[in-house]
Amino acid sequence: MNERAKISVLLIDNHPLVLDGLKAVLETFDHIEVAGTAGLAQTGLDIARQIRPQVVLMDINMPKLSGIDAIELFRNELPQTRVVMLSMHDSREYISSSVMHGAAGYVLKDVSTDEIVCAIETVANGGTYFSSGVFDALMGDRAGEGSDPLTPRERDILGQIVAGRSNREIGEALGISSATAETHRKNLKKKLGIATTAGLIRYALDHGVVSKVG
Amino acid sequence: MNERAKISVLLIDNHPLVLDGLKAVLETFDHIEVAGTAGLAQTGLDIARQIRPQVVLMDINMPKLSGIDAIELFRNELPQTRVVMLSMHDSREYISSSVMHGAAGYVLKDVSTDEIVCAIETVANGGTYFSSGVFDALMGDRAGEGSDPLTPRERDILGQIVAGRSNREIGEALGISSATAETHRKNLKKKLGIATTAGLIRYALDHGVVSKVG
DNA sequence: CGGGGCCTACCCAGAAGTGGGTAGGCTTGA
DNA sequence: TCAAGCCTACCCACTTCTGGGTAGGCCCCG
Numbered sequence: 001m002n003e004r005a006k007i008s009v010l011l012i013d014n015h016p017l018v019l020d021g022l023k024a025v026l027e028t029f030d031h032i033e034v035a036g037t038a039g040l041a042q043t044g045l046d047i048a049r050q051i052r053p054q055v056v057l058m059d060i061n062m063p064k065l066s067g068i069d070a071i072e073l074f075r076n077e078l079p080q081t082r083v084v085m086l087s088m089h090d091s092r093e094y095i096s097s098s099v100m101h102g103a104a105g106y107v108l109k110d111v112s113t114d115e116i117v118c119a120i121e122t123v124a125n126g127g128t129y130f131s132s133g134v135f136d137a138l139m140g141d142r143a144g145e146g147s148d149p150l151t152p153r154e155r156d157i158l159g160q161i162v163a164g165r166s167n168r169e170i171g172e173a174l175g176i177s178s179a180t181a182e183t184h185r186k187n188l189k190k191k192l193g194i195a196t197t198a199g200l201i202r203y204a205l206d207h208g209v210v211s212k213v214g
Numbered sequence: 215m216n217e218r219a220k221i222s223v224l225l226i227d228n229h230p231l232v233l234d235g236l237k238a239v240l241e242t243f244d245h246i247e248v249a250g251t252a253g254l255a256q257t258g259l260d261i262a263r264q265i266r267p268q269v270v271l272m273d274i275n276m277p278k279l280s281g282i283d284a285i286e287l288f289r290n291e292l293p294q295t296r297v298v299m300l301s302m303h304d305s306r307e308y309i310s311s312s313v314m315h316g317a318a319g320y321v322l323k324d325v326s327t328d329e330i331v332c333a334i335e336t337v338a339n340g341g342t343y344f345s346s347g348v349f350d351a352l353m354g355d356r357a358g359e360g361s362d363p364l365t366p367r368e369r370d371i372l373g374q375i376v377a378g379r380s381n382r383e384i385g386e387a388l389g390i391s392s393a394t395a396e397t398h399r400k401n402l403k404k405k406l407g408i409a410t411t412a413g414l415i416r417y418a419l420d421h422g423v424v425s426k427v428g
Numbered sequence: 429c430g431g432g433g434c435c436t437a438c439c440c441a442g443a444a445g446t447g448g449g450t451a452g453g454c455t456t457g458a
Numbered sequence: 459t460c461a462a463g464c465c466t467a468c469c470c471a472c473t474t475c476t477g478g479g480t481a482g483g484c485c486c487c488g
Contacts, residue, residue, distance in 0.1 A: 151434065163287060164410030166474065179437050186477070187434095196378030197475085201415045365464065380444065392444095393467050400447070411445080 006033040007124045010053035012044035012067070013037075013086065022057070022116075029117055041070035048078055054124050057116070060087040060098065068152050071103050082123040086116075105129035150191070157184040161197060162204045220247035221338045224267035226258035226281075227251075227300065236271070236330075243331055255284035262292055268338045271321075271330070274301040274312065274407070282407035285315040286416065296337040312407075315417075319343035364405070371398040375411065376418045 009032060013019045023034045035051045038044035041058065048056060056074060060067040071083050084105035085098045098106050104123040107116055119129040150158065160170040160181075170181035185200075194200055223246060227233045237248045249265045252258035255272065262270060270288060274281040285297050298319035299312045312320050318337040321330055333343035364372065374384040374395075384395035399414075408414055 153435065162412060162416070163290065164283070164412030168474085176435085177437060179439095180435070182475080183437075184435085185475085189476095195476095197411065198376055198378035198415055201412055202376070202419070205416070205419060367465065382444080390465085391467060393469095394465070396445080397467075398465085399445085403446090 006031055007055060007120060008033050008035040008051065008053045009120060010035055010044060010048055010051065010056045010081075011037045011058075012039075012041060012056065012070075013059035014039050026117070026120075032117065032120060041067060041073075045070065045073055045077070048074065048081060052078060053081055055120050056081055056083045057086055057120065058083060060085050066152055066156070068098055071098065084119055084123055084129065150188070154184055154188055154191070157181060158188060158200060158204050161185065161188075162201050220245055221269060221334060222247050222249040222265065222267045223334060224249055224258060224262050224265065224270045224295075225251045225272075226253075226255060226270060226284075227273040228253050240331070240334075246331065246334060255281060255287075259284065259287055259291065262288065262295060266292060267295055269334050270295055270297045271300055271334070272297060274299050280407050280409050282312055282315055283409045283413050285312065285317050286413065289316040298333055298337055298343065364402070368398055368402055368405075371395060372402060372414060372418050375399065375402075376415050 009026065011019055011022055011026075011034060013022070019037050019039065023037060026032050026034050035053050036044075036047045038047050044056065044058065058067045058070060067085055067087075071085070074081055074083050082104040084107060085103045086107055087098075105119045107119050107129065122129040156174055157170060160173055165173060166178075167181040167185060168178040170176075170185075171178040174181070188200060189195060192200070192203060194203060223240065225233055225236055225240075225248060227236070233251050233253065237251060240246050240248050249267045250258075250261045252261050258270065258272065272281045272284065281299060281301075285299070288295055288297050296318040297316065298321060299317045300321055319333045321333050321343065336343040370388060371384060374387060379387065380392075381395040381399065382392040384390075385392040388395070402414060403409060406414070406417055408417055
């Protein structure tokens, strides 16, 4: 890539630990500059408007405004800025959603620092970058098209339901009230025409809404 | 094993004494780093999301979320992390449940420190480790192939649960009282070490207890 | 500007599940 | 014969889910 200037990067992650760690690591590279950090997508957007980073490295799972939804906002307001999603999951839903919403890259959090740096360099040069395995998931998803009528948030809730969480626990996990989790659960059932929690779980497993065990 | 970096370990046990003792002991080994500790599986999972330990050493008996049920959550959310169960019991139920849910190792609490260290090293390198005696229990269980510890009646009930039936409906379907269905449900959970209905359904689907839908 | 979708949040009453028990009748095998 | 395992059944207090609402704020699209 060209070295005429540092690549300015904005980090967005609701885990302070990840944020700090990532910043520390990236700053050991001379050609990368962490221009800012944020704990929420909304905050990140506000900051980005001012510093206009070349690359945004954003966690996909965040309370309030999810990373996926934030991609579009960045693209609308800052078309020059390239967005790379950071995720712990190689869930097809997340990956294809990210791509469809305009992400320039998708990197799993467990990859090496070098790979993240490589992703940043690549997208800064106008390319796209996907972790190994991510691309496969994307291709596999194309085959099974047909698509869920579910909203991103509903998929979040469904994932929690499969994990066996109660409404209260879902609320805690996603940073919303249990009442809201309950509403989402009701909407899921209504929308899918499924009356039972058991049915929801089978639906999720059958449709790859959540990554299967094993 | 490779010594290029410390093996990061997360300890989860609801006995503070065990936790502290284990930590102190493990930290006398240069190539092992106790990256975190937790008193509950849920807390451990939250911590693990951030520190992404290579190895999780987790007690099998814990209030709220049981260790066995937690294995699946770890495997879903942190596929890179290897889970080793720590237990005072060499019960077949526990051992085979642990293995079936994806544990990479099973160590009895009364083994020597060296053996625990060995287990950590082994699973960090992608292997599996079982205390002597544990392996025997596992094999003995395998002999009975099919390997469900479930009674025929319990499989009936499990099938009904997967179908989304309530205890009352199960009772009607099988010609027993709802109270009996309830008892079977409770026994299933206890026997499999699974705390939630969601977990039971995934167990059933994973183990072919019921034929999959679609 | 208006409508619609989405996310959030709360109300309520009734149904259901949870997690402890206990317990009797039955079969099976040592 | 006697213990063990299984199936059956019920008790209780507590929590959670269910299924019906309503509603405000936000954003996008026509």
